[in-house]
Amino acid sequence: MLFTIFLLGLLYVAFVGVLIAAGAGAITILIVIGALSLAQLFLSDKIGLAAMGAKEVSPAEAPGLHAMIERLCIQADLPKPKVAVADTDVPNAFAMGRNQKAAVVCCTTGIMNVLEPAELEGVLAHELTHVKNRDVMIMTIASFFASIAATITQFGFFFGGGFGGDDDDGAPAFIVVLLVSFAVYILSFFLMLALSRYREFAADRGSALITGRPSALASALVKISGAMQRVPDQDLRQVGRMNAFFIVPTSVKQSVATLFASHPPIEARIARLEQYERELQGTALAA
Secondary structure: OHHHHHHHHHHHHHHHHHHHHOOOOOHHHHHHHHHHHHHHHHHHHHHHHHHHOEEEOOOOOOHHHHHHHHHHHHHHOOOOOEEEEEOOOOOOEEEEOOOHHHOEEEEEHHHHHHOOHHHHHHHHHHHHHHHHOOHHHHHHHHOHHHHHHHHHHHHHHHHHHHOOOOHHHHHHHHHHHHHHHHHHHHHHHHHHHHHHHHHHHHHHHHHHHHHOOHHHHHHHHHHHHHHHOOOOHHHHHHHHHHOOOOOOOHHHHOOOOHHHOOOOOHHHHHHHHHHHHHHHHHHHHHO
8 A cells, every 4th residue: 555655646746747847827726626635535424424325323223333333443442433324225334534533434224134243343343444544534635636637637628828938838838738647647547446455455454453353354245245246236326436435346246357446356355364364363373
């Protein structure tokens, strides 16, 4: 994850260098994208819950779920997040929030019906690891310049006059900026997907460490992906916008190339969890 973030940073430094060299008048773009990024960061939990039709639940409404999350938070040394439930048959869970104190963990009724308590515990520990790692903030910051590059690429003709010093030099400079923006957007797209996949591996590892039962999460992943196959496509499309945050994307029903996937293949995740299980068992035997 750190190496991918470093590559993104390197790409964005080069992008800014080209903008400056071209005399880019991109202040307005920076301000607009900055405001949108801040809105995404501070409103992500509300946007995510609204997209899922989820609502926050009290301990009285979901005592078992609250007790499980509270126990995992103690093990993970985390403040307890808000707890929400989405009434849908799509078996999934996600966590959002700009920091550990402003986080929310959401489960669907589908996942609570499909999984055993130990499996659900593994899933919730995975989501709490996302909170612990501040993944929403990392992805928002990482996508900042990618958003600028995409804006310039999509609406570049509106800003054609803002580059270069005079009319003779402005057009060539703008063409350079437009081409570089397009390249930055494409490279950022693939690096962001790679970063997203790495954070899922990291969250799986965090779940294994918090619960001490990697096999429970592996079993949950198998059940979720299997149950997803039986969910109507229409229901999956309704929540598809949340794929980047789900523990298992709804696109698991499709044959998607790994290079274009926001999550690692289920098989690769299970293989790593099995490795963690062997390591934990070896440590226990050695002790």
